[in-house]
Amino acid sequence: MSVTSRDIVVVGGGPAGTTTALALAHAAPGLARRVVVLEKARYPREKPCAGALGGRGDALLGDLGVTIDVPSAHVDGISFHGARGAAEASPGRIGRVVRRVEFDYALARAAASRGIEVRDGVGVERLHDDDGAIVVATTAGELAARVVVGCDGVGSVVRKSMGLGAGELRAQVIEVDTEPVPGDRDRALLHFDSADRRIAGYAWDFPTVVDGRALVCRGLYHLKTPRDASRDGPDLGALLAERLRGLGIDPARCQNKRYAERGFEPAARLAQGRRMLVGEAAGIDPVTGEGIAQAIEFGVLAGRFLARTLGNGREGPGELEGWQHVVAASRLARDLRLRVRLMGLFYGPWRAEVEAFLAETPAALFVGCQHFAAQPRDWARVGEVAGHAVARVTAARIAALLAR
Numbered sequence: 366m367s368v369t370s371r372d373i374v375v376v377g378g379g380p381a382g383t384t385t386a387l388a389l390a391h392a393a394p395g396l397a398r399r400v401v402v403l404e405k406a407r408y409p410r411e412k413p414c415a416g417a418l419g420g421r422g423d424a425l426l427g428d429l430g431v432t433i434d435v436p437s438a439h440v441d442g443i444s445f446h447g448a449r450g451a452a453e454a455s456p457g458r459i460g461r462v463v464r465r466v467e468f469d470y471a472l473a474r475a476a477a478s479r480g481i482e483v484r485d486g487v488g489v490e491r492l493h494d495d496d497g498a499i500v501v502a503t504t505a506g507e508l509a510a511r512v513v514v515g516c517d518g519v520g521s522v523v524r525k526s527m528g529l530g531a532g533e534l535r536a537q538v539i540e541v542d543t544e545p546v547p548g549d550r551d552r553a554l555l556h557f558d559s560a561d562r563r564i565a566g567y568a569w570d571f572p573t574v575v576d577g578r579a580l581v582c583r584g585l586y587h588l589k590t591p592r593d594a595s596r597d598g599p600d601l602g603a604l605l606a607e608r609l610r611g612l613g614i615d616p617a618r619c620q621n622k623r624y625a626e627r628g629f630e631p632a633a634r635l636a637q638g639r640r641m642l643v644g645e646a647a648g649i650d651p652v653t654g655e656g657i658a659q660a661i662e663f664g665v666l667a668g669r670f671l672a673r674t675l676g677n678g679r680e681g682p683g684e685l686e687g688w689q690h691v692v693a694a695s696r697l698a699r700d701l702r703l704r705v706r707l708m709g710l711f712y713g714p715w716r717a718e719v720e721a722f723l724a725e726t727p728a729a730l731f732v733g734c735q736h737f738a739a740q741p742r743d744w745a746r747v748g749e750v751a752g753h754a755v756a757r758v759t760a761a762r763i764a765a766l767l768a769r
């Protein structure tokens with residue numbers, strides 16, 4: 366089997382890759398036939414992921430005329446438990462929990478239905494530049510590309526071909542699907558628990574629907590910052606087993622899924638010559654590891670950028686360098702930069718203060734829910750959150766001065 370050469374080769378058929386192709390075809394329908402999406406696995410393929418998708422992701426797809434109708438658990442809010450208290454906010458429908466095996470397949474079918482060639486079972490092994498083109502070596506032979514879009518996630522081959530390392534903000538994640546237990550909270554909420562100081566992260570319990578059964582996806586997220594990159598992280602398998610036993614679930618009867626995640630680094634390179642990175646190949650939210658809606662938003666930006674650049678016939682060596690500026694100026698990058706700053710607060714010396722703040726300020730969770738859902742901001746609540754934050758910081762400073 367050989368792969369037909371295409372001008373635009375998208376490596377990876379997860380949400381970033383298929384949305385890039387969909388957004389490109391939406392902005393410049395004439396370019397749809399110049400794209401091929403290469404996916405190394407065969408659909409329907411599993412992707413370790415809890416599947417919580419904010420309304421933002423569905424709204425972005427809706428703007429492209431795409432609706433992904435797959436079994437989902439609806440989400441109305443968030444509940445939080447920390448070492449210094451608990452809180453919850455439930456503003457109404459803010460998103461859903463999907464299974465990636467179904468969601469990504471449906472997204473790939475949506476792309477194919479618009480004339481985009483999606484080739485599954487074709488893995489990219491290497492890339493090299495050759496006389497103004499990129500030669501893409503795949504498991505099904507070689508093809509020549511004018512541009513290559515790296516949407517190949519955390520282990521990105523495209524990223525490696527650009528000489529970039531794995532990134533400084535890496536997370537380890539482990540999850541398992543179980544039956545609900547009596548101690549579970551409201552099923553319509555995404556539940557986060559950051560009380561365990563052995564992880565720089567949190568435990569979660571999210572509703573999920575697996576083969577028509579209402580189950581709970583439970584997992585642990587641990588962020589390895591540059592400071593502790595050299596040290597062994599906690600044994601997440603043992604910590605998850607301990608948590609499951611605490612809920613009365615026998616861990617031996619559960620099948621763990623493990624994976625890594627890559628956090629966004631504002632100064633990191635995202636384009637080089639005729640290659641660019643999109644979605645988790647570039648980096649996603651390091652605070653929570655949320656990446657589906659981010660991958661979709663990255664894809665929308667990338668598709669529009671490629672339509673502008675290639676549609677004008679302006680591409681040439683280095684033309685994709687503009688991608689760096691497009692991302693830097695985007696809403697997505699502003700959001701991710703804010704989350705990088707919050708990361709220092711959540712997992713640094715202020716962790717207990719932040720937990721106390723969240724427990725005392727349900728408005729903060731409410732604002733977070735609206736952000737997840739891409740709902741209009743409730744400025745009165747934003748003001749309330751800002752007021753509480755200023756009061757807390759001022760009180761902490763006064764206490765520190767008095768303690769001198």
Ligand SMILES: Cc1cc2nc3c(=O)[nH]c(=O)nc-3n(C[C@H](O)[C@H](O)[C@H](O)COP(=O)(O)OP(=O)(O)OC[C@H]3O[C@@H](n4cnc5c(N)ncnc54)[C@H](O)[C@@H]3O)c2cc1C
Nearest residue numbers: 377379380381405414415416417489518644645656657660
């Ligand atoms: C355990 C876990 C739980 C998570 N839970 C959530 C959650 O609840 N909500 C949320 O928003 N995010 C969550 N995330 C993050 C989310 O899964 C990712 O950020 C998101 O999938 C990124 O999308 P992507 O398209 O960039 O990459 P991916 O979804 O990783 O897609 C990359 C695709 O590229 C393919 N590929 C890789 N290499 C090659 C190659 N060489 N050739 C061809 N194809 C290739 C892969 O097979 C894959 O299909 C979670 C992550 C983990 C690990």
